[in-house]
Amino acid sequence: AQKVTQAQTEISVVEKEDVTLDCVYETRDTTYYLFWYKQPPSGELVFLIRRNSFDEQNEISGRYSWNFQKSTSSFNFTITASQVVDSAVYFCALSEANTGNQFYFGTGTSLTVIP
Amino acid sequence: KAGVTQTPRYLIKTRGQQVTLSCSPISGHRSVSWYQQTPGQGLQFLFEYFSETQRNKGNFPGRFSGRQFSNSRSEMNVSTLELGDSALYLCASSLLAGAYNEQFFGPGTRLTVL
Numbered sequence: 001a002q003k004v005t006q007a008q009t010e011i012s013v014v015e016k017e018d019v020t021l022d023c024v025y026e027t028r029d030t031t032y033y034l035f036w037y038k039q040p041p042s043g044e045l046v047f048l049i050r051r052n053s054f055d056e057q058n059e060i061s062g063r064y065s066w067n068f069q070k071s072t073s074s075f076n077f078t079i080t081a082s083q084v085v086d087s088a089v090y091f092c093a094l095s096e097a098n099t100g101n102q103f104y105f106g107t108g109t110s111l112t113v114i115p
Numbered sequence: 116k117a118g119v120t121q122t123p124r125y126l127i128k129t130r131g132q133q134v135t136l137s138c139s140p141i142s143g144h145r146s147v148s149w150y151q152q153t154p155g156q157g158l159q160f161l162f163e164y165f166s167e168t169q170r171n172k173g174n175f176p177g178r179f180s181g182r183q184f185s186n187s188r189s190e191m192n193v194s195t196l197e198l199g200d201s202a203l204y205l206c207a208s209s210l211l212a213g214a215y216n217e218q219f220f221g222p223g224t225r226l227t228v229l
Contacts, residue, residue, distance in 0.1 A: 033214050043203065045220035052215065091158065095214035101148050101207075102171050103218065105158035 003027060004094050006106035013082050014114050021077045021109045023092030029053075031097035034068065034075045039089040039108070048090075051075065082113045117142065119208050119221035127227045133194040136224045140187050140208030146170075147189040148218060149181060152203040161204075164189055165212040193226075201228045 005024045013019045025034065036048040049059065051068050059066045063080045079086055089110045093103040120139045128134050140147050149161040160173040164183035181191040187208075193200055203223045209216035 031214070035217065037220075042222070044222045045205065045207075047217045047219065050215070050217050097214045100171055100212050100214055101146055101163045101165075101209060101216060101218065102160045102173070102214075103148075103150075103158075103207075104160070105150075107157045 002106075003104040004092050004106035006090075006092055006109050008109045009107070010110045010112070012112045012114060015084060016081050018078060018080050019082055019111065021079075021090050021092075021111070023075045023077065023106060025073050025075065025092070025094045027094060027096055029096040029098055033095045035093040035095070035103070036066065036075075036077050037091045037093060039091060041088070045091070048077075079111075082111075084113050084115050087111055087113045119206055119219055121204075121206050121221040121224050123224060124222065125225050125227075127229065128196050129229050130196055130198060132196050133192065134196060134226060135190055135192045136204055136206075136226075138189045138191075138206030138208075138221060140189070140206075141219055144208035144210050144219070145187050146209045146212045146216065147183055147187065148207045148209075149189070149191050150205045150207065151175075152205055152223070153201075158205070161191065163212070170212055196228045198228050201226060 032053045034051045037045045065078045067076045089108045091108045092106040122137045146165045148163040163171040167183045178194045183189045205223045206221045207218035209218045
């Protein structure tokens with residue numbers, strides 16, 4: 001079974017619109033970590049954020065914000081006032097305390113911001 | 116601080132050959148993980164090394180192997196290449212082993228098998 005589901009395969013928005021990328025995860029571990037990574041066309045995955053399973057506080061970093069809800073097993077990512085430079089593939093990932101550094105990645109959401 | 120480096124960046128091989136990919140982690144990082152990225156299967160975990168020991172292995176055939184050296188540099192080897200092995204191979208390093216560690220990824224090696 002897929003541990004991380006990103007149902008949105010592709011999203012297109014016009015510049016300055018807000019966009020939310022969805023991530024739903026599945027785990028039986030009580031201790032786990034959730035991550036978001038960005039993969040621009042150059043191919044290198046860039047770390048954006050990490051949350052642990054005990055911290056449900058939402059986080060905001062500039063135009064980026066993350067909403068973690070254990071009740072719905074979701075860890076959604078919102079970009080406010082999108083810019084062309086935000087165009088990339090975004091991956092949500094899960095790691096579990098029992099499997100160390102092994103990341104389970106979602107299939108990614110390709111975001112295109114149209115100028 | 117230099118990032119994760121991977122060599123070579125591009126490789127073209129033919130079926131049946133073998134290939135070795137190299138990864139140098141960020142200085143001071145002791146854990147190295149490898150992932151395979153394909154359009155069909157997405158990002159899949161291959162294996163993780165920490166202090167020269169394989170800690171974890173994904174669901175890949177034995178043709179895929181790896182090792183880590185005392186300076187934390189890592190190599191992965193694929194023997195008897197198949198067309199389906201064509202992929203982007205990503206290496207990631209982290210300071211320590213453990214699920215809480217953010218991993219820093221290299222640019223990848225794009226392997227094409229003809």
